[in-house]
Amino acid sequence: xxxxxxxxxxxxxxxxxxxxxxxxxxxxxxxxxxxxxxxxxxxxxxxxxxxxxxxxxxxxxxxxxxxxxxxxxxxxxxxxxxxxxxxxxxxxxxxxxxxxxxxxxxxxxxxxxxxxxxxxxxxxxxxxxxxxxxxxxxxxxxxxxxxxxxxxxxxxxxxxxxxxxxxxxxxxxxxxxxxxxxxxxxxxxxxxxxxxxxxxxxx
Amino acid sequence: xxxxxxxxxxxxxxxxxxxxxxxxxxxxxxxxxxxxxxxxxxxxxxxxxxxxxxxxxxxxxxxxxxxxxxxxxxxxxxxxxxxxxxxxxxxxxxxxxxxxxxxxxxxxxxxxxxxxxxxxxxxxxxxxxxxxxxxxxxxxxxxxxxxxxxxxxxxxxxxxxxxxxxxxxxxxxxxxxxxxxxxxxxxxxxxxxxxxxxxxxxx
Amino acid sequence: xxxxxxxxxxxxxxxxxxxxxxxxxxxxxxxxxxxxxxxxxxxxxxxxxxxxxxxxxxxxxxxxxxxxxxxxxxxxxxxxxxxxxxxxxxxxxxxxxxxxxxxxxxxxxxxxxxxxxxxxxxxxxxxxxxxxxxxxxxxxxxxxxxxxxxxxxxxxxxxxxxxxxxxxxxxxxxxxxxxxxxxxxxxxxxxxxxxxxxxxxxx
Amino acid sequence: xxxxxxxxxxxxxxxxxxxxxxxxxxxxxxxxxxxxxxxxxxxxxxxxxxxxxxxxxxxxxxxxxxxxxxxxxxxxxxxxxxxxxxxxxxxxxxxxxxxxxxxxxxxxxxxxxxxxxxxxxxxxxxxxxxxxxxxxxxxxxxxxxxxxxxxxxxxxxxxxxxxxxxxxxxxxxxxxxxxxxxxxxxxxxxxxxxxxxxxxxxx
DNA sequence: TATGAATGAGGCTTCATTCAT
DNA sequence: CATGAATGAAGCCTCATTCAT
Numbered sequence: 001x002x003x004x005x006x007x008x009x010x011x012x013x014x015x016x017x018x019x020x021x022x023x024x025x026x027x028x029x030x031x032x033x034x035x036x037x038x039x040x041x042x043x044x045x046x047x048x049x050x051x052x053x054x055x056x057x058x059x060x061x062x063x064x065x066x067x068x069x070x071x072x073x074x075x076x077x078x079x080x081x082x083x084x085x086x087x088x089x090x091x092x093x094x095x096x097x098x099x100x101x102x103x104x105x106x107x108x109x110x111x112x113x114x115x116x117x118x119x120x121x122x123x124x125x126x127x128x129x130x131x132x133x134x135x136x137x138x139x140x141x142x143x144x145x146x147x148x149x150x151x152x153x154x155x156x157x158x159x160x161x162x163x164x165x166x167x168x169x170x171x172x173x174x175x176x177x178x179x180x181x182x183x184x185x186x187x188x189x190x191x192x193x194x195x196x197x198x199x200x201x202x203x
Numbered sequence: 204x205x206x207x208x209x210x211x212x213x214x215x216x217x218x219x220x221x222x223x224x225x226x227x228x229x230x231x232x233x234x235x236x237x238x239x240x241x242x243x244x245x246x247x248x249x250x251x252x253x254x255x256x257x258x259x260x261x262x263x264x265x266x267x268x269x270x271x272x273x274x275x276x277x278x279x280x281x282x283x284x285x286x287x288x289x290x291x292x293x294x295x296x297x298x299x300x301x302x303x304x305x306x307x308x309x310x311x312x313x314x315x316x317x318x319x320x321x322x323x324x325x326x327x328x329x330x331x332x333x334x335x336x337x338x339x340x341x342x343x344x345x346x347x348x349x350x351x352x353x354x355x356x357x358x359x360x361x362x363x364x365x366x367x368x369x370x371x372x373x374x375x376x377x378x379x380x381x382x383x384x385x386x387x388x389x390x391x392x393x394x395x396x397x398x399x400x401x402x403x404x405x406x
Numbered sequence: 407x408x409x410x411x412x413x414x415x416x417x418x419x420x421x422x423x424x425x426x427x428x429x430x431x432x433x434x435x436x437x438x439x440x441x442x443x444x445x446x447x448x449x450x451x452x453x454x455x456x457x458x459x460x461x462x463x464x465x466x467x468x469x470x471x472x473x474x475x476x477x478x479x480x481x482x483x484x485x486x487x488x489x490x491x492x493x494x495x496x497x498x499x500x501x502x503x504x505x506x507x508x509x510x511x512x513x514x515x516x517x518x519x520x521x522x523x524x525x526x527x528x529x530x531x532x533x534x535x536x537x538x539x540x541x542x543x544x545x546x547x548x549x550x551x552x553x554x555x556x557x558x559x560x561x562x563x564x565x566x567x568x569x570x571x572x573x574x575x576x577x578x579x580x581x582x583x584x585x586x587x588x589x590x591x592x593x594x595x596x597x598x599x600x601x602x603x604x605x606x607x608x609x
Numbered sequence: 610x611x612x613x614x615x616x617x618x619x620x621x622x623x624x625x626x627x628x629x630x631x632x633x634x635x636x637x638x639x640x641x642x643x644x645x646x647x648x649x650x651x652x653x654x655x656x657x658x659x660x661x662x663x664x665x666x667x668x669x670x671x672x673x674x675x676x677x678x679x680x681x682x683x684x685x686x687x688x689x690x691x692x693x694x695x696x697x698x699x700x701x702x703x704x705x706x707x708x709x710x711x712x713x714x715x716x717x718x719x720x721x722x723x724x725x726x727x728x729x730x731x732x733x734x735x736x737x738x739x740x741x742x743x744x745x746x747x748x749x750x751x752x753x754x755x756x757x758x759x760x761x762x763x764x765x766x767x768x769x770x771x772x773x774x775x776x777x778x779x780x781x782x783x784x785x786x787x788x789x790x791x792x793x794x795x796x797x798x799x800x801x802x803x804x805x806x807x808x809x810x811x812x
Numbered sequence: 813t814a815t816g817a818a819t820g821a822g823g824c825t826t827c828a829t830t831c832a833t
Numbered sequence: 834c835a836t837g838a839a840t841g842a843a844g845c846c847t848c849a850t851t852c853a854t
Contacts, residue, residue, distance in 0.1 A: 030231075047836080049829075114314045162388050162389070166372075169373040170371055170372040170373055185365050189359065194397065248845090258844095434724070455825070521720040524718075525634065538787065564794070568783060572776040572778075573772060583726060587775075595765065595772035601761050642847080644847095655816075664848095818853100
């Protein structure tokens with residue numbers, strides 16, 4: 001008995017989250033009223049309140065799941081004996097992000113999550129830890145590449161991790177606003193920079 | 204023969220925008236009530252409404268001015284006969300961004316602007332054009348470097364522009380959430396990547 | 407499967423309209439705040455808004471129902487084989503009006519409805535059609551009387567209809583402002599005019 | 610010196626009243642803001658407040674002057690040795706009313722004045738006395754006609770006065786709402802009724 | 813005396829949340 | 834358990850009025 005109803009609960013929860021996501025991506029967290037979510041989900045107020053005890057909780061749940069959790073891709077690469085080239089890693093990483101964007105996919109509302117994170121403590125904690133996590137994966141990737149002699153001896157893995165992490169929000173934003181960037185664009189950029197020794201100052 | 208001078212008007216406008224910015228960065232566009240802005244600005248409702256005809260207009264004004272308009276830095280570099288090294292350009296660019304962040308500086312609310320841009324047409328138009336502008340500057344920078352033989356012959360200036368533009372939001376976000384990144388971090392990352400030919404796949 | 411019955415809905419609607427009418431007749435459409443109507447009706451803001459989506463809609467509903475819909479009386483007379491004398495028709499008609507005035511009856515706010523009709527398109531449409539309807543009944547009454555030889559051969563049924571329709575607002579107004587006129591006053595006036603051939607110009 | 614400024618004052622007053630009338634006839638007393646009147650009159654807030662100490666005072670002034678003060682016509686007839694026929698009196702009376710309606714003439718807002726009179730004591734006093742005055746003139750007209758044997762011996766001058774007074778608001782309303790009635794329509798109605806002995810019950 | 817910027821009370825309306833059915 | 838009618842606090846905004854210049 002518990003099994004069935006547990007599944008049922010989970011299905012309901014998803015139904016609500018999906019409806020909320022659609023609404024939020026259309027009008028934003030705050031311009032969306034719960035009434036609209038009730039309508040979109042086909043559930044009553046009471047039903048929704050059985051699963052989320054306030055609008056804030058629902059917003060938080062969406063804000064959290066909107067963040068592209070793609071560390072798995074990086075972690076996977078890190079477990080291998082031989083790391084693939086950086087441009088390939090970047091492309092795979094971006095592929096995973098794009099996969100979660102789709103039309104109305106969770107990542108569509110990621111920018112709203114970032115915004116909320118700048119002033120809402122609980123969301124900040126969650127978003128910060130996700131990005132910190134992603135960043136530390138990138139840093140480890142850079143360390144591995146450096147150890148393998150594939151990044152210059154004097155290179156700064158932390159800085160590389162920061163840059164690659166930094167590119168994520170901007171990549172999402174350019175995709176949402178312009179739609180003219182793809183994973184291949186990022187990997188192409190990596191290839192263009194690498195081997196461009198002449199472009200930098202020699203300390 | 205205006206009763207009050209143009210400067211007076213402009214000062215009032217700024218007074219309101221400054222108050223709004225403080226409030227918005229503390230609690231977000233939507234959780235901030237106009238009452239709070241009236242209180243923070245020391246003005247009455249009517250006074251504020253003389254300058255902005257709705258909350259939305261105020262929000263839009265802040266969302267727009269929150270976007271770091273730092274193309275000037277890039278344009279300046281582009282007019283020179285000899286371009287500085289890329290890492291230096293990146294660092295100067297980031298310097299300009301950081302300068303506008305400060306504590307409660309306009310850029311503090313930039314993420315809220317991005318979020319709004321994803322579903323608010325007018326804000327989208329404005330934000331999109333700003334980033335497009337920034338991106339096209341970066342693309343021109345990459346073209347110049349390529350022309351000068353400082354980026355590999357086969358490099359892709361557009362992709363480089365996308366990547367450097369992409370790094371901006373993530374740089375801002377990491378600064379707001381973690382505070383542990385600085386302009387020097389980005390330039391260091393550039394130096395680490397460049398000259399790392401071994402890191403990429405050879406087509 | 408409505409949660410509440412249709413009768414319940416209708417009762418609530420009337421409850422609100424009745425409260426609004428009382429308030430409006432005391433202080434006018436515009437000087438009455440919705441708070442006063444909430445208080446008078448014993449309902450909350452939200453409850454009232456479930457039935458009327460704006461104050462304007464409520465005002466319109468009252469403006470419309472304030473107009474004395476008394477054509478039924480005339481239509482009844484028109485279906486008979488033999489029309490009663492004009493003075494009797496007038497008196498019955500006025501009786502029906504008076505019946506709807508009472509103290510705080512709907513017709514009490516009729517003048518506010520006329521006023522609104524002069525500049526509010528939707529109200530104008532409604533009020534105009536009601537009076538046009540009333541007038542066309544009066545015109546038909548006059549035609550019947552003329553056909554029966556009870557109005558002079560050269561008489562003008564349209565003009566008679568206009569006059570009798572015209573008398574309605576002024577009758578209501580005199581009753582509201584002075585209270586010294588009654589249906590019998592009107593029928594007496596009709597009897598006084600009729601048979602007064604000497605009073606007119608002979609073309 | 611006082612003469613000039615007295616004239617000036619009066620001109621200013623009229624300028625304000627004219628502007629107010631235009632605004633009020635377009636949007637009603639309460640939907641019109643003073644700002645609109647300032648704009649329409651070309652005067653500043655302070656200037657208007659020098660002539661009317663509140664909006665209510667301005668509204669009252671317009672409500673009062675909107676009432677067709679046409680007793681003069683009746684009084685003139687009453688001073689003559691020989692009264693003209695009733696249909697002619699009615700037509701002259703209606704002519705005077707129509708003259709004051711025009712497009713945007715004072716009478717255009719008369720219905721708003723009636724409405725206000727139903728719940729605003731000061732306006733009621735003023736409007737009531739005007740109509741009472743008009744009515745008593747009509748009653749005297751009826752008495753004169755009766756004395757001259759031009760109304761039946763048993764006729765009721767008060768009732769006739771009530772009816773003719775009653776026709777005034779309805780005439781104005783039909784003109785404002787339909788525009789298809791004219792002074793001649795009323796006189797035609799009078800001619801149609803008079804001499805229609807057969808139309809009434811014989812007591 | 814004239815101006816019009818500024819005030820701020822109060823109006824209309826929304827919407828997260830509750831709870832009787 | 835589910836429903837959705839009802840609540841009422843709180844938000845945005847208007848506008849009659851004042852008063853420093």
